[in-house]
Amino acid sequence: MSDTWRRDHPWAGIYSAAMAHPRLTRPLSRLTLGTDLAGLDDAIASIAAVRPGGVVLDVPCGAGLAVSGLGHASAVHYIGADIAPAMLERARHAAARTAAPADTLLTFAQADVAHLPFADRSIDLCLSLTGLHCFPDPEAAVRELARVTGDRLELTWFRSRVALHQRPVLLLGRAAGLFGPSATVLEVTGWLCEEGFTVHGRTEGAFGFVTARRA
Numbered sequence: 001m002s003d004t005w006r007r008d009h010p011w012a013g014i015y016s017a018a019m020a021h022p023r024l025t026r027p028l029s030r031l032t033l034g035t036d037l038a039g040l041d042d043a044i045a046s047i048a049a050v051r052p053g054g055v056v057l058d059v060p061c062g063a064g065l066a067v068s069g070l071g072h073a074s075a076v077h078y079i080g081a082d083i084a085p086a087m088l089e090r091a092r093h094a095a096a097r098t099a100a101p102a103d104t105l106l107t108f109a110q111a112d113v114a115h116l117p118f119a120d121r122s123i124d125l126c127l128s129l130t131g132l133h134c135f136p137d138p139e140a141a142v143r144e145l146a147r148v149t150g151d152r153l154e155l156t157w158f159r160s161r162v163a164l165h166q167r168p169v170l171l172l173g174r175a176a177g178l179f180g181p182s183a184t185v186l187e188v189t190g191w192l193c194e195e196g197f198t199v200h201g202r203t204e205g206a207f208g209f210v211t212a213r214r215a
Contacts, residue, residue, distance in 0.1 A: 004177035008086035016063035016090055034205020043154035048072035054124035059113055060131040062087050064094025075103040081111040113141045121150035132157035133182040146195035153212040162206040
């Protein structure tokens with residue numbers, strides 16, 4: 001599925017447009033997925049707590065959903081990483097439209113989440129929003145995110161075990177090469193605990209939300 005996203009599957013454009021219009025998509029998400037995705041807003045808001053000079057890694061950055069949080073941060077270095085060049089271009093456009101402070105440093109990089117080009121514990125805040133279910137090896141991805149994270153990690157994703165009426169989304173996503181095996185909140189929590197994090201995880205509808213702090 002990595003190649004599917006790298007080639008900018010048509011769904012990537014649909015997803016990007018949907019996430020840009022939360023007033024329309026959030027009620028629909030509540031109806032179909034059992035969550036209004038407010039946990040995304042909470043994760044993005046955590047950017048404001050990053051120290052001046054700190055580094056925020058957003059992977060996969062997608063169309064730049066998280067850049068909206070830069071307006072409440074001070075002198076941070078934001079790195080948007082994605083496997084898809086088209087998504088990086090969308091994120092650049094989103095960043096150009098956001099009201100980020102002048103002292104914000106913006107960097108965009110094409111990268112595979114399983115092999116991130118960053119040093120151990122070099123990232124103050126790592127965001128991975130609605131991405132884990134797209135990765136071919138979620139455990140490897142979570143452990144790699146943990147490796148580069150020095151303080152805080154925020155994860156949101158479509159879980160591998162969902163209600164019966166939500167399973168068609170999972171099955172269709174896999175059939176289209178867009179979804180991987182995904183994971184449960186319990187699995188993700190366990191992997192992060194093994195990597196030395198204190199973890200708070202919860203489920204809401206089809207989604208999992210995890211906040212992890214390095215112990």
